Amino acid sequence: MSDYNFAYLDEQTKRMIRRAILKGLAIPGYQVPFASREMPMPYGWGTGGVQVSAACLTPDDTFKVIDQGADDTTNAVSIRKFFEKTAQVATTEETARASLIQTRHRIPEEALSEDQILVYQVPIPEPLRFLEPSEVETRKMHSLEEYGLMHVKLYEDISQHGAIATAYAYPVKVEGRYVMDPSPIPKFDNPKLGMAAIQLFGAGREQRIYALPPYTAVVSLDFEDHPFEPSKADHDCDLCGASDSYLDEVIVDDAGGRMFVCSDTDYCRSRRAAGHVGAQGAPYEEGAA
Amino acid sequence: MYVAVKGGERAIDNAHAWLAEERRGDAAVAELDVAQIREQLSLAVNRVMAEGSLYDPDLAALAIKQARGDLIEAIFLIRAYRTTLPRFGASHPVGTSEMRCDRRISATFKDAPGGQVLGPTFDYTHRLLDFKLAAEGEVADAPEAPPQPGPTPHIMGYLNREGLIEDEVPNDATPPDLTREPMELPADRALRLQALTRGDEGFILSLAYSTQRGYARNHAFVGELRIGGVGVEMDIPELGFAIELGEITLTECETVNQFKGSKTEPPQFTRGYGLVFGQTERKAIAMALVDRALRWKELGEEDQGAPAQDEEFVLMHADNIQATGFLEHIKLPHYVDFQSELELVRKLRREAEGSARREAAE
Numbered sequence: 001m002s003d004y005n006f007a008y009l010d011e012q013t014k015r016m017i018r019r020a021i022l023k024g025l026a027i028p029g030y031q032v033p034f035a036s037r038e039m040p041m042p043y044g045w046g047t048g049g050v051q052v053s054a055a056c057l058t059p060d061d062t063f064k065v066i067d068q069g070a071d072d073t074t075n076a077v078s079i080r081k082f083f084e085k086t087a088q089v090a091t092t093e094e095t096a097r098a099s100l101i102q103t104r105h106r107i108p109e110e111a112l113s114e115d116q117i118l119v120y121q122v123p124i125p126e127p128l129r130f131l132e133p134s135e136v137e138t139r140k141m142h143s144l145e146e147y148g149l150m151h152v153k154l155y156e157d158i159s160q161h162g163a164i165a166t167a168y169a170y171p172v173k174v175e176g177r178y179v180m181d182p183s184p185i186p187k188f189d190n191p192k193l194g195m196a197a198i199q200l201f202g203a204g205r206e207q208r209i210y211a212l213p214p215y216t217a218v219v220s221l222d223f224e225d226h227p228f229e230p231s232k233a234d235h236d237c238d239l240c241g242a243s244d245s246y247l248d249e250v251i252v253d254d255a256g257g258r259m260f261v262c263s264d265t266d267y268c269r270s271r272r273a274a275g276h277v278g279a280q281g282a283p284y285e286e287g288a289a
Numbered sequence: 290m291y292v293a294v295k296g297g298e299r300a301i302d303n304a305h306a307w308l309a310e311e312r313r314g315d316a317a318v319a320e321l322d323v324a325q326i327r328e329q330l331s332l333a334v335n336r337v338m339a340e341g342s343l344y345d346p347d348l349a350a351l352a353i354k355q356a357r358g359d360l361i362e363a364i365f366l367i368r369a370y371r372t373t374l375p376r377f378g379a380s381h382p383v384g385t386s387e388m389r390c391d392r393r394i395s396a397t398f399k400d401a402p403g404g405q406v407l408g409p410t411f412d413y414t415h416r417l418l419d420f421k422l423a424a425e426g427e428v429a430d431a432p433e434a435p436p437q438p439g440p441t442p443h444i445m446g447y448l449n450r451e452g453l454i455e456d457e458v459p460n461d462a463t464p465p466d467l468t469r470e471p472m473e474l475p476a477d478r479a480l481r482l483q484a485l486t487r488g489d490e491g492f493i494l495s496l497a498y499s500t501q502r503g504y505a506r507n508h509a510f511v512g513e514l515r516i517g518g519v520g521v522e523m524d525i526p527e528l529g530f531a532i533e534l535g536e537i538t539l540t541e542c543e544t545v546n547q548f549k550g551s552k553t554e555p556p557q558f559t560r561g562y563g564l565v566f567g568q569t570e571r572k573a574i575a576m577a578l579v580d581r582a583l584r585w586k587e588l589g590e591e592d593q594g595a596p597a598q599d600e601e602f603v604l605m606h607a608d609n610i611q612a613t614g615f616l617e618h619i620k621l622p623h624y625v626d627f628q629s630e631l632e633l634v635r636k637l638r639r640e641a642e643g644s645a646r647r648e649a650a651e
Contacts, residue, residue, distance in 0.1 A: 033471035043614030167629035186629040
């Protein structure tokens, strides 16, 4: 890999991406077009996040990658390996030790600090896309702050189902201006979006970057009489006993038996290391699964 | 007790090892070398170069070998390689009127200066499996004729003398480049042509076919189709003059389309244009038809709401690397999103059952 530049992309490209990131930070929630490059992994597999990470990484960084909250899912492994190879940066699975975290579909349970950057992989950056397929039209709607369509959609959900039928990629309003897609995180994670860390969103195929500076006001769209409600499975983690973390449901036998475990594998591991044991957990052993 | 699934890393390594073994196939059968692919599967090589946007037959052949013959995968390999190449300059526009034509046909004139040259074409072959090829591929030399002296003029030039065809106004503006700038809509024609020439052959073909079947119908005649080599020249600042870097093979298609005239234009013929790397005739013709369909606005034609007229629809979905990546990404884990949907559906069902019971009780 020595033929490639640090973190794969050439410096010109990184500069172009950094400009887009800075513009995004200056206009929180606004989708900045950028000249996305073809990456050696497929579109839809995190090329936007990978380009943003490549533009932000320095040789001193410690890098963490999660997919669905887990460090050991196949695509997280593949992206972590990519930067180990092309940037030789240190990597970690510990949330607190990472200076840069690339994520797909989750925000870590542990609160992030001002010294950290969280990079999201975004499939469809446009929150209005499934209401209006044309990009020309949706850009116009954003510039005119014309979000009536979105409110009508949420209202129709309530009138049909009695509740807003959006469970993930739940739209938010940023600093009272732009409606933004927080990427397909479960709405459970939405309240964390006003965090201390810098949040960068990269959509490679759709050629868009957007950002949330630290402590940005991010409000999940709702109605006074139907307030936003973050939700999770009504259980505790069966491995570590956590009652405050987002849970994955795992089918464990042919009879349809199931258990619930933290989707954030590092959070679960650190709780078990600290002696917490869930209903079906065993005492933690260093190095064991 | 439940043990979380680990070992993604080892699984990936093992999967790659198995993939390499499958690529090689039965080791008792001789291995393909890259030169064989380049020479004997040259139309596959051409497609990979065209949609990969990189003219390099050896690399394209290597990509086909590595991709086990999956051409979209091969195009992906080429694209990912191309994006790392530094750009040291831009060539002069290539002159297709200077093309050394291997093939040059016109469907609009029986004969024209330069003549009809069929060249190495499948046209007029009977599509009968040649079982002899299964045993041996040796062929007799094809007869040769002396090359025509001088350049072959474009046939469209003859129509232009009468003013029967729209004028193509020369333009020296630097064309946009969608591999370097984000694609912004509406796009100008140069950008549309770039997107079409690297777009998926199947997608462009089907769109072109749809215009023939009445979705934005605009009957096209192939005014001229030519395939051959053109020189690529570039100014070298240190030298102060242009030198020829080499020769590339191109396929160019110019269509002549009916046009009844509009408020702004008199009745005349209009043009569709296709230009593609390599011998890629189907793609070049399809490109010309789609180009013409996309020009409805500038010609003051009616929007029929046809897919081939919808610039955003065509340009946003023509790239097979974007399409295949996003399509195949749904194989990736979506536990978290699915979990949140599961809970939502359970909640909505509880509420629906609750209200049904209440209604029954009332």
